[in-house]
Amino acid sequence: MEWVAPETGPSPTATRPPVGPVPAPAGARARRRGRLPRLRPMTASDVLDGAFDVLKGAPGTILAFTAVFAVPVQLLGAWLQRDLLGGDSLLDLINEADASLEAVESTSPAGDLWSQVVLLFGPSLALVFIAAGLVRLVGAWQTGGDLTLGELVRGSLRMAWPLLASWFLVHLAEGVGMLLCGFPALAAMTWFLVVAPVVGAEGLGPIEAMRRSARLTSRRFWPVMGLAILSGLVSTLFGYALGLVPTTLSLLVGTDGLGWLVVAAAGIVTSLVTMPIVAAATVLIYLDLRVRTEGLDLELDAREVLPA
Secondary structure: OOOOOOOOOOOOOOOOOOOOOOOOOHHHHHHHHHOOOOOOOOOHHHHHHHHHHHHHHOHHHHHHHHHHHHHHHHHHHHHHOOOHHHHOOHHHHHHOOOHHHHHHHHOOHHHHHHHHHHHHHHHHHHHHHHHHHHHHHHHHHHOOOOOOHHHHHHHHHHOHHHHHHHHHHHHHHHHHHHHOOOHHHHHHHHHOOOHHHHHHHHOOOHHHHHHHHHHHHHOOHHHHHHHHHHHHHHHHHHHHHHHHHHHHHHHHHOOOOOOHHHHHHHHHHHHHHHHHHHHHHHHHHHHHHHHHHHOHHHHHHHHHHOOO
């Protein structure tokens, strides 16, 4: 029997295509909303630019989510610093010759110590929760969904135990590395850089997340270290620029009375911008590692073409 090619013309019973522009799929709409390009291997500039794009994708939700964790830290640290330098302002210290000595004598050593502890470890702990939330938000954008503020907060709080435990273990490893002349601390920071995104995206426990992070980053150790240092430097300089005016105002007002609220406002303004940028850069590094080593971009493309 001779093979006959099937008819290529339209069937009389076929449904006519709709008139007008074809709506984009949900994944494309989500990517446009997040202003994120399709997943692909990223350069250093792609990671830094992408971190700002994540913040611009949903600024209200991300800033409010950051405030949930950053504002309590800054308020507590500023309240503990309320008697720093005796509560005098910078102008008082300049006008009075012996004011600095009296201020130092009137400062509470215990309060100053606790304020340093809170302001040293509090922001890094808040950053862990923010990164775990942002990786879920960016993942939702890439797969055609979205998350509300309540969903972000509840999701991060449900992961509190592995996030807290991994944060403690990572900082313990970095502290041991600092005792061993410094470079081992940089190595530990690099190996465990994406622990929070791993916990947020894959739901692993603290030890499993640290192992997973080390496996991903060890394949691109030096580029990841460079990206971590570069993103930290950019966020620090950006934070200094943002906090210059409120910090100067807090020095002029002093911490006496309600002046500590001005100090808190300076820290809050800086944290609300720098923390999500650092967290988003960490999330993009995690996604870039998965794209380069596991073909995550191909997997997501296959899901769009073959949703079954």
